Structures are given as C-alpha cells and as structure tokens.
Amino acid sequence: MDRLVNTVRPYAWGSVTAIPELLGAAPTGEPQAELWMGAHPGAPSRVARDGDGAQLRSLSEVIAADPEGELGPRAVERFGPRLPFLFKILAAASPLSLQVHPDLSRAEAGHAAEEAAGVPRDASHRNYKDTNHKPELLCALTHFEGLCGFRAPDETAAVLAALDVDSLQPYADLLHAKPEADALREVLTAVLGADHEDMARTVAETAAAAERLAAQEGPHRDVYAACASLARHYPGDHGVIAALLLNHVRLQPGEALYLGAGVPHAYLDGLGVEIMANSDNVLRCGLTPKHIDIPELLRVVRFESTAPAVLRPEADAGGEEVYGTPVEEFRLSRFDLAPGAEATLPTGTPQILLCTSGTAVLRRTDSGEELRLSRGESAFVRATEPVALAGDDARVFRATVAV
Structure with a gap:
C-alpha cells in the first residue's frame, strides 16, 4: 500500500478553494482545477517504496519496474504494462471547453495520419496525442452542472424560438425540416463555420434574451441561465450557440454521468471525482481559445439526440456501491x-x-x-x-x- 503524493493542475477554470478545502490545505490564491491520481506521464503520482519515505518515486516508474506485480497479469495482458486509467478530483469554477472524444478506431487512424504528416505531438493544432479512446465518468461530490449530448431537435427548436433572435431562426427551421442526424449535423456545422463578426452579434443578442428568460419561470430556465453565463465567460464564442443544442444536466452529490465516444459535453460548475481512459485525445467545439478542427470534429461527433444517463451506484452483497459503465479500462x-x-x-x-x-x-x-x-x-x-x-x-x- 502506497500513500500517493499527487499533482494539482492549475487550469484557469479551476476553483481557488474547492480542492484546498477537500485536502484541508490553505488556498494558494491561484485556481486549482484538477488533482491527478495515477501514472499519466503528464503528472504521475509519486510514492515512497522500500521504506524510504524521503525518496519519492514516480508511480509510472514503479509500475514499469514490475508490471505484473503492480497491475496483475490480467490487466497487463489486456492493456499492456501501464495503468489504463487516470483518476482525478475536478473542481470547476467556470465552464470548461465544449468538447468530444474519439472512439478507439478513430483515435488510432487519426494518430497514424498525424504521425505520417509529421505533426509534432506538442503542436497546438494536433488532435491525436495518442492512439487511445477517452471514455470518462464524472461523479459529483457537490451539486454539479454540465452539458451532455444533443437535445431532441424539436425541443431545441422551441428553445431557440423562445429567444426571439432573428439570426437563430434559420437554425430552428433546419431542426424542424430535416431528419434528426442531418439537422444536428447541419446546424452544428453552420454555427461553427459562421462569420466571426456575425456570430459575435448573435451571441450578444442571444445572451441578452437568455438573461431575460432566465429571470422568468419556464421549462428551460436553467438552459437560458447557462447560456447567459457562457456568454459572460466567452463573449462572442461560437460555442455559446452550439451549447444550446445540448442537454443541460444537474447532478446531486453521489450521482454520476458517463460520457462515451462522440458525445459533445462541457462541465460548467462543481466538484467531482472523474475517471477516464488514459488518453489526451480531445476535439473541441467551442468555449475555448484553443484550436478547433471542424472537419475532424464532424467525423467524430455522434449526431443523435440522447437523454443524459444519470447513474446512481448499485450496492453488492459486500457493501461496495458500483457505478456501472460499458468499458474495461476503468471501474x-x-x-x-x-x-x-x-x-x-x-x-x-x-x-x-x-x-x-x-x-x-x-x-x-x-x-x-x-x-x-x-x-x-x-x-x-x-x-x-x-x-x-x-x-x-x-x-x-x-x-x-x-x-
């Protein structure tokens, strides 16, 4: 048994207080977004081995020295000599980017293509840092807010119509007129590919209307409040409008959300534990100054409406409460x-x-x-x-x- 010494990642969207409060530490005054537990090369945990408390070793080095002893033969046979998951504490005080993750076959193909093209692995425009997929599970420790998966097109058309913004009407018309997959694809493509100045005006008008509707009782009050908040954090960003296509989700403590390949999502606010396959493959849809590769994004996104599957743990006879997911890399x-x-x-x-x-x-x-x-x-x-x-x-x- 090894006590872990873990690294905190200071991303700008992180909370100043949530992780320090959980750890019983004084805040540094800087955002503390994620605490990583595992052997990811970006920030592996450290352990003291052989009774030497003064000499900390990287968990990745410890595993590499004896993969079967550390991971077990079954895990090594299935995933190779590495820990196949990354475990985190995530503390969001402002919205993360709107994003999607590839499936395994797309990750392998995309990585091979970028390697063949000579794209540096640390390049800002690189999509595929590795060959792995990145399913993930977020379990709320506090009330947690996010966006997950496409809402049904007819319902989204009604959400857009209520805003009464002229430049949103073509999107609402497409959502009514086309089959679901075609409608969602065409609207997302149009939103992300729109002229920047035109989109900035649309976002400003939409944000003002959303502020008004969020102050009124109504079935989509939370959606409009989230839209107004996103516009304050990311003024003029195409992702503010793209986010209106997605389901708004609130998790109570102990509830979880599973995110498979191709599902667009964004975490907005709250503290949770997150577990994922050990990958850095992310394609962004907006709410970020980082690179957005629209053609590749459209290859990865699953254009289908889905109701967010909020998971609650199921207890077994031994008292262990399990969050069921369809992946092997983590449990x-x-x-x-x-x-x-x-x-x-x-x-x-x-x-x-x-x-x-x-x-x-x-x-x-x-x-x-x-x-x-x-x-x-x-x-x-x-x-x-x-x-x-x-x-x-x-x-x-x-x-x-x-x-």
Missing part, C-alpha cells in the same frame, strides 16, 4: 464505512483508493500493516496485496479496472 465504486464496519477488497487488479470524508484505514490482511487516509488523501494498492478497508464514518472511492 469506479465507493464504500460508506460506519465505525466498526470492514470490507475486504478483491486482489488481482491495481487499485487507487480516495477518501472523501471521515478517516479510512487500509490494513494488509497478511501482515497487519496499516495505512490511514484522511479526507482528500489517496493510496495505490498493488494487484498482489490483500487489503481490508475500515473507517470511521468514511466514504472511500475505489478506482480499478474492469477485467
């Missing part, structure tokens, strides 16, 4: 541990344990060695370690693989 669950309660964790796969409330105690059942985790602390458990988990009114999230 997220949680334990709520009353004083005196204990759960025995399965062996054979790598595990990261994160305590989000109370105090958790990890105990090796073969040696009796213990490791205590306070709120915000995490640990890596290698595949061969038999561990029992106890706590004092503790909530512990368990991240592992689904093989």
Whole structure:
C-alpha cells in the first residue's frame, strides 16, 4: 500500500478553494482545477517504496519496474504494462471547453495520419496525442452542472424560438425540416463555420434574451441561465450557440454521468471525482481559445439526440456501491464505512483508493500493516496485496479496472 503524493493542475477554470478545502490545505490564491491520481506521464503520482519515505518515486516508474506485480497479469495482458486509467478530483469554477472524444478506431487512424504528416505531438493544432479512446465518468461530490449530448431537435427548436433572435431562426427551421442526424449535423456545422463578426452579434443578442428568460419561470430556465453565463465567460464564442443544442444536466452529490465516444459535453460548475481512459485525445467545439478542427470534429461527433444517463451506484452483497459503465479500462465504486464496519477488497487488479470524508484505514490482511487516509488523501494498492478497508464514518472511492 502506497500513500500517493499527487499533482494539482492549475487550469484557469479551476476553483481557488474547492480542492484546498477537500485536502484541508490553505488556498494558494491561484485556481486549482484538477488533482491527478495515477501514472499519466503528464503528472504521475509519486510514492515512497522500500521504506524510504524521503525518496519519492514516480508511480509510472514503479509500475514499469514490475508490471505484473503492480497491475496483475490480467490487466497487463489486456492493456499492456501501464495503468489504463487516470483518476482525478475536478473542481470547476467556470465552464470548461465544449468538447468530444474519439472512439478507439478513430483515435488510432487519426494518430497514424498525424504521425505520417509529421505533426509534432506538442503542436497546438494536433488532435491525436495518442492512439487511445477517452471514455470518462464524472461523479459529483457537490451539486454539479454540465452539458451532455444533443437535445431532441424539436425541443431545441422551441428553445431557440423562445429567444426571439432573428439570426437563430434559420437554425430552428433546419431542426424542424430535416431528419434528426442531418439537422444536428447541419446546424452544428453552420454555427461553427459562421462569420466571426456575425456570430459575435448573435451571441450578444442571444445572451441578452437568455438573461431575460432566465429571470422568468419556464421549462428551460436553467438552459437560458447557462447560456447567459457562457456568454459572460466567452463573449462572442461560437460555442455559446452550439451549447444550446445540448442537454443541460444537474447532478446531486453521489450521482454520476458517463460520457462515451462522440458525445459533445462541457462541465460548467462543481466538484467531482472523474475517471477516464488514459488518453489526451480531445476535439473541441467551442468555449475555448484553443484550436478547433471542424472537419475532424464532424467525423467524430455522434449526431443523435440522447437523454443524459444519470447513474446512481448499485450496492453488492459486500457493501461496495458500483457505478456501472460499458468499458474495461476503468471501474469506479465507493464504500460508506460506519465505525466498526470492514470490507475486504478483491486482489488481482491495481487499485487507487480516495477518501472523501471521515478517516479510512487500509490494513494488509497478511501482515497487519496499516495505512490511514484522511479526507482528500489517496493510496495505490498493488494487484498482489490483500487489503481490508475500515473507517470511521468514511466514504472511500475505489478506482480499478474492469477485467
């Protein structure tokens, strides 16, 4: 069992206070957006091994030295000698970019094409940094707000019509006139490809109308409030209008949202834990100054309306509450541990344990060695370690693989 020393990523959209409060640390005054737990090369966690607390080693180096011992033979056979997931605490104080992730075949093809074209991997216009897909799961620790998947075209046409902005009417007409996939594709293409000055005027008029409608009772009040907020953060951005095509979602603490390939989404506000396949492949649709590759984006997006699938954990006989997802790279669950309660964790796969409330105690059942985790602390458990988990009114999230 290894206590993890993790890196905080200071992206501009991050909260100044949420992660420090969870960790029991003083705010630095700078945004703290994500705390990474895992072996991603961008910011791997560090551990103390062989009893040397003063010498911290990268978790990626530790895994590379003994992949089967750290990850288990099943995980190595399926994913190779690397941890296939990245676990995070995410703290959004302002909206993240509107984005989508490719499926595995598109990631492999896109990466190969950019490699053949000689596009540097650190180039700002590079789409595919690796060959992997990036499904992800976000579980709310506080009230959490986001956008996820296309709303039904007829409903979106009504949302646009109520704004009463002349330049939005052609989009509403397309949504009524075309089959669903064609309508969504044509509208998104038109929005992202519109003249910048014309779009800036549309966004300003739409934001003013959205402010008015957000102050009134109505079925889409939250949608209009989100639109007005996006326009304040990203004035004139094409993504403000593109975001009106998507479902607005509010998660209560403990609820989760799964995002598969091709589903456009954006996180707007809140604190959560996030787990994803270990990839950096992101195609952006707006709400960002970063590169937007419209032709490639249109190849990746799934043009179909979907109701956001809000997940709630399902408990098994051992008290583990599991968030079910259709991927093998990761599996997220949680334990709520009353004083005196204990759960025995399965062996054979790598595990990261994160305590989000109370105090958790990890105990090796073969040696009796213990490791205590306070709120915000995490640990890596290698595949061969038999561990029992106890706590004092503790909530512990368990991240592992689904093989």
